[in-house]
Amino acid sequence: MDQILNALKALGEPTRMRVMALCAQGDLTVSELVHILGQSQPRVSRHLKLLCEAGLLQRLREGSWVFHRLAAEPDHMPFVKKLVDLIPQDDEILLRDRERLQEVKRERAEKASQYFSRNAMRWAEIRALHVDDGEVEKALLKLVKPKGNEDFLDIGTGTGQILQVFGNHIHQGWGIDLSSDMLSIARANLEANGNHNCAVRQGDMYQVPFSAESFDLITIHQVLHYADEPVRAVAEAARVLRQGGKLAIVDFAPHEEETLRVDHQHRRLGFSEKELADICRECGLEIKEVQHLPGDPLTVTLWVAVKL
Incomplete structure (x- = not known):
């Protein structure tokens, strides 16, 4: 009471x-x-x-x-x-607040977009400064255990690296990203790697351009720390995931590296196990496995959740 x-x-x-x-x-x-x-x-x-x-x-x-x-x-x-x-959502003051909120969100999106455009060709190099991609990719494949018949989606695919990693272990794969510069690189990489069962298209993590329950397996790899609304991003992934399907999230554990926020437009400085568990539960998912890959100074955490 x-x-x-x-x-x-x-x-x-x-x-x-x-x-x-x-x-x-x-x-x-x-x-x-x-x-x-x-x-x-x-x-x-x-x-x-x-x-x-x-x-x-x-x-x-x-x-x-x-x-x-x-x-x-x-x-x-x-x-x-x-x-x-x-x-009351139609209150005049609240309507003006929402307009200013949209301005704030547009400014955030513009900064992130400018960053991605400037660094599209250097993206793999920048990520390598923070974490050993090869170690993460091996751990991710081992945790997810694809059977070869999955319809796969990589949200925020960037250069298409995760599509290349999973390409020979799935039926077909899609990658989405807002950056046209990134998608150009991803297409070239997939073609060079012979991943003809994979394709990319422009799309927003908050409005995934696929119908509900379209995929058996989804990855959000080193993307969630850029998200304004991580809950909404995970909820959208859950929407297009089939019942019993797996969502694999790869991101940093909580850290204090402010330079990633200042220089690289990271919105969040990592996620704790509890926070990701709460987010997934809210979105109708249950985390089944968690793995930490310690680094210096950053630790990468892998979460695998199942749609209930």
Whole structure:
């Protein structure tokens, strides 16, 4: 009873209601909320503190950044979502907030797009600075255990490297990526490698251009740390995954390498086992296997989840 009353009291203020409506659209930093709300940083921080104390929001600290999102604990999620559903989406102030939120998201996307275009030819070299790709690829194949008859999708395929790794172990494969520069390289690599059962097309991880339950196996390889909304990206992967199918996520464990955010447009500085487990559970997936590949300074983690 006390928990519900505290949550209702916290939400019973216009700015905090606006914050909840915004955080329902994805993870946001204090500075982004300050820009959208047009209020001072101390005032916004105070509202966020009250919402977190009431169990409506959770804080995720990554280096010098702190993200805020709707509470994702199983006991809180249904209640929090019901409260968010009560917020009038056609309110004039909330509509303006969403417009500013879209501006923030466009700016993020433009920065990421510019980065990918500048570094398309150097992409493999840049990734090699952070992790031994060959070791990761061998571990990924061993964990997933493809049988040779799967329809396969690689989300955020980049240069098409994962398609090449899986090409001889699947029935057919697709890769999607937003960057036309990356796709040009991927097509050339697949042709040179003789992966004629694989193809690529332009597509958004948030709007995968395939119908529901189209694939037996999906990979999201070193992509999720760029995602504005990792939950939404995983949910979209789950949508096109067949029941009993596998989703393999490869990304960094939590770290403090701020240079990856500043120089390479990483939105997130890694993911913990618990956070990925919570995300997958929310999307109708269950993590079956986890493997860590320690590095210096970065550790790569592999998660394999099954659609329930």
